[in-house]
Amino acid sequence: MIYLQLFISYLKIGFFGFGGGYAMLSLIQNEVVVQNAWMTNAEFTDIVAISQMTPGPIAINSATYVGYTVAGFWGSVVATVSVCLPALTLMILITKFFLFLKDNRYVKGLIAGMRPVVIGMIGAAALLLMFPSSKEGASFIDGWSWALFIAAMIAAYRKVNPILLIVLSAAIGIIIYYVPAL
Amino acid sequence: MRRYWELFTSFFKIGLFTFGGGYAMIAIIQREVITHRKWIEEQEFLDLLTLAQSAPGPISLNTAVFVGYKMYGYRGALTSLVGVALPSFVIMLLIAAFFTQVRHNPIMDAAFKGIRPVVVALMFAPIIGFTKGMRGYTIAIAAAISLIIWYVGISPVYILFAGGVVGVLLAALRGKEVKR
Numbered sequence A: 001m002i003y004l005q006l007f008i009s010y011l012k013i014g015f016f017g018f019g020g021g022y023a024m025l026s027l028i029q030n031e032v033v034v035q036n037a038w039m040t041n042a043e044f045t046d047i048v049a050i051s052q053m054t055p056g057p058i059a060i061n062s063a064t065y066v067g068y069t070v071a072g073f074w075g076s077v078v079a080t081v082s083v084c085l086p087a088l089t090l091m092i093l094i095t096k097f098f099l100f101l102k103d104n105r106y107v108k109g110l111i112a113g114m115r116p117v118v119i120g121m122i123g124a125a126a127l128l129l130m131f132p133s134s135k136e137g138a139s140f141i142d143g144w145s146w147a148l149f150i151a152a153m154i155a156a157y158r159k160v161n162p163i164l165l166i167v168l169s170a171a172i173g174i175i176i177y178y179v180p181a182l
Numbered sequence B: 001m002r003r004y005w006e007l008f009t010s011f012f013k014i015g016l017f018t019f020g021g022g023y024a025m026i027a028i029i030q031r032e033v034i035t036h037r038k039w040i041e042e043q044e045f046l047d048l049l050t051l052a053q054s055a056p057g058p059i060s061l062n063t064a065v066f067v068g069y070k071m072y073g074y075r076g077a078l079t080s081l082v083g084v085a086l087p088s089f090v091i092m093l094l095i096a097a098f099f100t101q102v103r104h105n106p107i108m109d110a111a112f113k114g115i116r117p118v119v120v121a122l123m124f125a126p127i128i129g130f131t132k133g134m135r136g137y138t139i140a141i142a143a144a145i146s147l148i149i150w151y152v153g154i155s156p157v158y159i160l161f162a163g164g165v166v167g168v169l170l171a172a173l174r175g176k177e178v179k180r
Helices: A002-016 A021-035 A041-053 A058-101 A105-130 A143-157 A162-181 B002-016 B022-036 B042-054 B059-097 B100-104 B106-131 B136-152 B156-174
Strands: none
Touching: A002 A021, A002 A058, A021 A041, A021 A058, A041 A058, A041 B100, A041 B106, A058 B042, A058 B059, A105 B022, A105 B042, A105 B106, A105 B136, A105 B156, A143 A162, A143 B106, A162 B022, A162 B106, B002 B022, B002 B059, B022 B042, B022 B059, B022 B106, B042 B059, B042 B156, B059 B100, B100 B106, B136 B156
């Protein structure tokens, strides 16, 4: 039964998707393309590209898209709910433990030891976007990119609303890259 | 009912503007959850990010569950999770149903050429806030780790695990105070 297959596949993806985001890609690809043959590699590449244009984690984006393509509206609901379930249950457990034990010496030590790693991970993700391994979908393409980046750094430092920055940058992108091509 | 609605709308906003992977939303969450609503404190937020990193699943979902559960228990967790996941669900559903060709749309393409460098800036900006009040050597360790992950390409999961082990060992050795 297709709903059950979607449920199991996306439960797996939600459960084993450590490291977030693009670390999950190969896992999703394995389930969707290799194991179940719900789509071809080319279609999967399309989903990745669409996910980069839509908000939210790629796990949810792919769940909704694949679920809909394979089994219609209810397919997308089943896949999306099942990819969220592990995060919901595991994170509630972790939060409970943390709120209960946060003054424990060892828990404090554990978190303190992981803290610089988490900051390093955020830095590494930003560096990867700045200097990608391939030109495809690169974040920085010309002088305008760097100008926008520097302006956004200053604005963010001055506590300008990040949502406003995203909306403005989309408008500026259209003015710079689309309007002259008309 | 009103408090659930606040939780829902806050995380709906966060879900709607999280482009470019989980880290891009850190700046948005900081504004919404810490500055605006004062649901959690800046220092607690870094702890929360650490927990969200060490659990499976997307960071945005994990963060939503943590804040929701801390505020109003199970119902809170469910409320914020639905809030953060709903925008991507609806948008992807519409694309899958009607606009499969969206990725070849030149206007969208131009808009994202503008958004991408700004998302990178939104990832760097919170780091400056996190390192405030940290000791120099901790900042140096964080910088070194980010270079290692970026340049060598080691899976961050191992380094996160190693960091946790070192932290617990230090706590056991020192007795009480731990590095910050």
